[in-house]
Amino acid sequence: MSSSAAPLLSHIIGGKPTAPAEGKRRSNINPGTGELVSSVAIDDVAAADRAVAAAAAAFPKWSGTPVGDRIQYLFRYKFLLEQHVDELAELIVQEHGKTTGEAIGSVRRGIDCIEHACGAPILMMGRTLPQIAVSSSFCRTEDDGGVGIDSSVDRLPIGVCVGVTPFNFPMMVPLWMWPMAVACGNTFVLKPSERDPMSAVRAMELAHEAGFPEGVLNLVHGGVEVVDRLITHEDVRAVSFVGSTRAGEAIYTKGCASGKRVQCMCGAKNYSIIMPDANREAAIDGVFGSAFGNTGQRCLAGSVVVAVGEAAGWLVPALVERAERMTVGRGCDKHTQMGPLQDEDSRSRVLKYIESGIEEGAELLVDGRRAPMPDAGCFVGATIFDRTSPEMRIVREEIFGPVLSILRAASLDDAVSMVNRSEYGNMSVIFTDSGHAAHRFETTVQAGMIGVNVGVPAPMAAFPFAGWKRSFFGDLHTNGEDGVRFFTKSRVTVRRWI
Numbered sequence: 001m002s003s004s005a006a007p008l009l010s011h012i013i014g015g016k017p018t019a020p021a022e023g024k025r026r027s028n029i030n031p032g033t034g035e036l037v038s039s040v041a042i043d044d045v046a047a048a049d050r051a052v053a054a055a056a057a058a059f060p061k062w063s064g065t066p067v068g069d070r071i072q073y074l075f076r077y078k079f080l081l082e083q084h085v086d087e088l089a090e091l092i093v094q095e096h097g098k099t100t101g102e103a104i105g106s107v108r109r110g111i112d113c114i115e116h117a118c119g120a121p122i123l124m125m126g127r128t129l130p131q132i133a134v135s136s137s138f139c140r141t142e143d144d145g146g147v148g149i150d151s152s153v154d155r156l157p158i159g160v161c162v163g164v165t166p167f168n169f170p171m172m173v174p175l176w177m178w179p180m181a182v183a184c185g186n187t188f189v190l191k192p193s194e195r196d197p198m199s200a201v202r203a204m205e206l207a208h209e210a211g212f213p214e215g216v217l218n219l220v221h222g223g224v225e226v227v228d229r230l231i232t233h234e235d236v237r238a239v240s241f242v243g244s245t246r247a248g249e250a251i252y253t254k255g256c257a258s259g260k261r262v263q264c265m266c267g268a269k270n271y272s273i274i275m276p277d278a279n280r281e282a283a284i285d286g287v288f289g290s291a292f293g294n295t296g297q298r299c300l301a302g303s304v305v306v307a308v309g310e311a312a313g314w315l316v317p318a319l320v321e322r323a324e325r326m327t328v329g330r331g332c333d334k335h336t337q338m339g340p341l342q343d344e345d346s347r348s349r350v351l352k353y354i355e356s357g358i359e360e361g362a363e364l365l366v367d368g369r370r371a372p373m374p375d376a377g378c379f380v381g382a383t384i385f386d387r388t389s390p391e392m393r394i395v396r397e398e399i400f401g402p403v404l405s406i407l408r409a410a411s412l413d414d415a416v417s418m419v420n421r422s423e424y425g426n427m428s429v430i431f432t433d434s435g436h437a438a439h440r441f442e443t444t445v446q447a448g449m450i451g452v453n454v455g456v457p458a459p460m461a462a463f464p465f466a467g468w469k470r471s472f473f474g475d476l477h478t479n480g481e482d483g484v485r486f487f488t489k490s491r492v493t494v495r496r497w498i
Helices: 045-063 067-083 085-096 100-117 172-183 198-209 224-232 245-257 280-296 311-324 344-359 412-420 435-444 480-486
Strands: 011-013 016-018 025-029 036-041 127-135 147-157 160-164 187-191 217-219 236-242 261-265 271-274 304-308 363-366 383-386 403-409 427-431 449-452 488-496
Touching: 011 045, 011 198, 036 085, 045 147, 045 160, 045 187, 045 217, 045 224, 067 085, 067 100, 067 172, 067 198, 085 100, 085 198, 100 172, 160 172, 160 224, 172 187, 172 198, 172 236, 172 480, 187 224, 198 217, 224 236, 224 245, 236 245, 245 261, 271 280, 271 412, 280 311, 280 403, 280 427, 304 311, 304 412, 311 363, 311 383, 311 403, 344 363, 344 383, 344 403, 403 412, 412 435, 427 435, 435 449, 480 488
Parallel strands: 160 187, 160 236, 187 217, 236 261, 271 304, 271 427, 304 403, 383 403, 427 449
Antiparallel strands: 011 016, 011 217, 025 036, 127 147, 147 488, 363 383
8 A cells, every 4th residue: 555545634623623734744554464544744833833722722711611511521522432432442453453352441441531530520629728817906806806717729720731642552541631631621732642643533533522612622643843842832831741761751851841740651661579379370360461461562561570489380381381372463353362563663673672682691481473473564472581680671671562571589578679670660560369478569669550469550540640760750640639630730718808
C-alpha cells in the first residue's frame, strides 16, 4: 500500500474536524500485518495555537457552568462509549496490535476513569471551619464575646490543560486526564501519540456526540515541535504527560520553567519477588501475565523476577514451559495469546536488547526470535533470560517488550536490595504466603505501587498512579485525589460579619 492510500487524520479544534496544514507527515502501519492504516501531521504548530485559543475562549463559560451540569456530559459520554466498546477495541487492535481482549480491557479501564470523574461534585468539595477566631475589636456589646471569623477553602478550575499521551494505551491514558480536567471546570487540548492516534480521535468524536460545548475539548496531532509549543504556550496552565523518562524529564523541566503545573508519569523497570513459600500457580500466572501481557509494552510490566532461595527450582522451568507454548499472532485472531510490538522501531529495539543480554553473559532460556509467528508484522516472541545480574542492561534499562530477566537472591532482604538499586520506582510485587515477609517487603521496598500476590497492581481510578524516583516527575499524580488536586487550585476565604 502506498503512503497516499493511508488516510490523513484531522485535528479536532473547537468541536470540528480541522485539516492539517502542509508539512511533515508520519505514516502508521498495522503492526500485525505491516499494512498502512493512517497518517498524521507532525509539525503543524499553528494547529496547536488554534486549539489552545479555542480552549481559552471556552474556559470562562465552561468554568462558570455548575459542576452538576458539567458531569451530565460525562454521563452521556460514558453511555456512548459503552455502545462503542467493540468498535474502539477494533481500532486499538488495528493500530497498536493488542489482542482483542487486551484492547477491550483498556477501553473498560478508561470508562472507569469517566465514572470516577462523574463524582466531581463530591471530589471538588472544599472545607469550612466556623468560628476559627474571634475579632473582639468589633464587639457590639460587652456580652457577645466578639465577632466570629469563619474560614473556608474552595477548589476551583485552573484554566486550559494539555495532555500528551503514549502509544501503549492510546485510548485509556487520555481518559486518565481529560474527563477529570473538564469535570473540574477546565478546558483541554489532547496531543495523542502520533504512532497510533485513531482510537483517540474516535473517542474525541464520541465526546462531541455527547454534546460537549465548542472548545471544551480539542485534539491536535504532532511531534516534538507541537509538544514544545503546547507545554510553553502562555495560555496553558497545566500539562499531564505519560511516556518515556527521557521525554518526561524534558517536558517537566521545560513546562515548569514556563510556569506550568506539570505531572509526568514516566518509564519503569519493575520487579517481582517470588518467595519459596508462594502459591506456585498464582506466582507463575502473575509473573507470566505481568511480563508478557500487552507484549511487555506497559509501564507496569514486571520485566524482572527475583527468585528467592529454592523458588527458582519450580518457577523457572514453569515459566520456560509456558513461554515455549505461547501463541504469538495478530491481535484479532482469537487464538493469539500475545500480539506484535507496536511498530518496526519497537521490534528493532527489543532485538538489540536480546543481543545485549547474550553479549553480557546472561543465559538465554527462551529465544523469542525463534518463536513461531507470522512472517509479516512487528513480532518478537516471549524471551526469558536466566542467571542475570543487576549490572546488565537488560536488567537496568526499560526494554518495553516481551523480555523477562531472572535474578536469584539468597534472602528477601537481598531481593529487596536488588529492587531498590534501580533508578526507577514505579511498581514492585511479592508472592508469598508469609505475612511477615509481605510486611517486610511493604515497609522496605522503594516503589510507588506495590502488590502482594498480585502480578500487576494497577490502581483503580479512585487511587493515584503513583510512581516514585525516575518513574515520575511532579508533586501530584494522575487519578484519585491527586488528580482532582492537580486539575484544581485552592482559594481560602476568611469571613467576618459585623
